[in-house]
Amino acid sequence: MYFKFLLVVLVLSLTSCKTQHIDTSSVKAVNNKLPEFSWDKMPLYMHLRKATAFTKEEIKFIAKHPLITFEKTTGSKTFGSTEKGTIKAAKAVKKINPNAKILYYKNVVIxxxxxxxxxxxxxxxxxxxxxxxxxxxxxxxNKKNGFFDISQQQVRSYWLNHVTKMTSNPEIDGVFLDANIKVLVPSFFKSRIGKEKQKEIETGYLSMMEELDKNLGNDNLLIANILRVRPEFKDAGRAYLKFFDGSYLEGFEHENFGMTYEDYLAKGIDAVQKSAREGNVITMSLGIGKALKNTKTGIDDKRKRLNKNNNFTKRLDYLLAIFLVCAEKYSYVYPHDGYGINTSAVWLKTFPQYEKPLGKPLEFAKREGYIYTRKFEHLDVWLDIKNKTAKLNYK
Known part of the structure; x- marks a missing residue:
């Protein structure tokens, strides 16, 4: 990913400028695999699933987004498989918005x-x-789903061939890669299969991702669920971005590993800011509803059911402020209450904050303690992560 290297060099050379925002997008190499991006309004991402076919209204809504991931089970009941369901949905979206970038969901091990x-x-x-x-x-x-033994060459070859076949379809623009953290954090598999086998699985994964990047990385968008603040990860897993074009983010608030809420979140913000400034695509998934207690993180970012009549303004402003203090070109946000749209209270909704003018950032975010501020052409952002409050002051 040579364009990333060039961008990193430029950003490092400009680190002495702490207040003025430098738009580095002009030095990015022209790359057709990247999604469309605009600062005109809030840059949005879409991540969803529905086991039956989408309605025309749903397809029209999905097609408004520049970057879309169709999750596992998409269309599987109607069309017989996730593969067929994803391609059917992608084709319908492309008829309305040919420029939309659509990612095929594939778990790396489950x-x-x-x-x-x-x-x-x-x-x-x-x-x-x-x-x-x-x-x-x-x-x-859940006692239902098993794992692929990716320490085996034949299994890795099958996985790579499958992904290659799916991305060769003209309706698919890349891959969303899930469960990376399960493989890379020893505690998840070690308790199940032992330390030695866990290392073999990790080694197999790294080999598989290297092959994926080499074989598909030039023409396909590779987004991994990889950035996460964890004690086992150095720098929140940023080193693994060498295999990918960017990172999806979930569980951004509720894991803490003994840290306070604000310290945990501040570390995550720092990791995303660094990664976004280096040119990585960022797809930030943030839950409007509260995270369900005892939810196994990484299976799904499950959220408390919302009431459609609730006023989400304060919570949504807070989530969007978190995103905006991190965002650079190719950063997108998805506030949600779960990925299964059949149970969502916000599905098909467009909030006023999404339609108001934003404009380019005029600076990188400034931090004093747990308070962040940042100026855009049409918006001033104030964020207090200790007290979980924010102000979006539109000009």
Whole structure:
């Protein structure tokens, strides 16, 4: 990713300028795989799933977004598989907005149901399932879904061939890669399969991502669920961005590992700011509703059910302020109450904050303690992460 390297060099050379915002977008190499981007209004991302076919109204709404991830199970009940359902949905969106960039969801290790090719492969190669120290099939906490043993070359080859086939479809522009953190944080697999096998899985993953980047990275957008503040990660996992074009973010507020809420969030903001300034695509998923207690982070960013009649203004302003103190070109935000649209209270809604003029940033965000400020052409942002409040002052 040579354009990233050039951008990093330029940003480093300008670090002495602490208050003036420098627009580095002009030095980016022209790259057609990147999504459309504009500072005119709030840059939005879409991440969703629906097991049945989308309605015309839903497709029209989805097509308004420059970057879209169709999650696991998309269209699987109507069209017979996630593969077919995703392509059907992508084709419908492209008819309305040919410039929309659409990502195919593929987990790097979990065997989610609904994928026809996975079912065929595992039926022919049952040894591809990951087993525990007793030789039993290792399962997710839901006791239903297993894992691919990506320490095996044949499994990695299948995975890469599958992704290559999907992205070769003209309706698909890249891949959304999930569960990276499960593989890279030793505690998740070590308790199931032992330390030695866990390292083999991690090594297999790194090899697979290197091959993915080499084979598809020039023409396909590769976005991974990778940036996360964790004690096992140095610099919130930023080192792994070398394989990808950017990072999706979830669980941005509620994990803390013994830190205060504000300290945990400040570390996350710092990691995103650095990554965005280096030219990485950022897709920030932020929950409008509260995170459900005891939710297994990483299975889904599950949220408390919202009432459609609730006033979301204060919470939404706070989430958008978090995003805006981090955002650079190719940063997008998705405030939501869960990815399954059938249970969402905000699905098909457009909030006033999305339509108001934003304008280019005039500076990088300034921080004093737990308070952040940042000026845009048409908006001044004030954010207090200790007291969980924000002000969006439109000019």
């Amino acid at each position: 065997n989610w149901s609904g994928y026809q090719e996975d079912e065929v492969f595992l039926k022919e190669h049952p040894e591809a399932f990951l087993v525990d120290t007793k030789g039993k099939k290792t399962l997710m906490s």
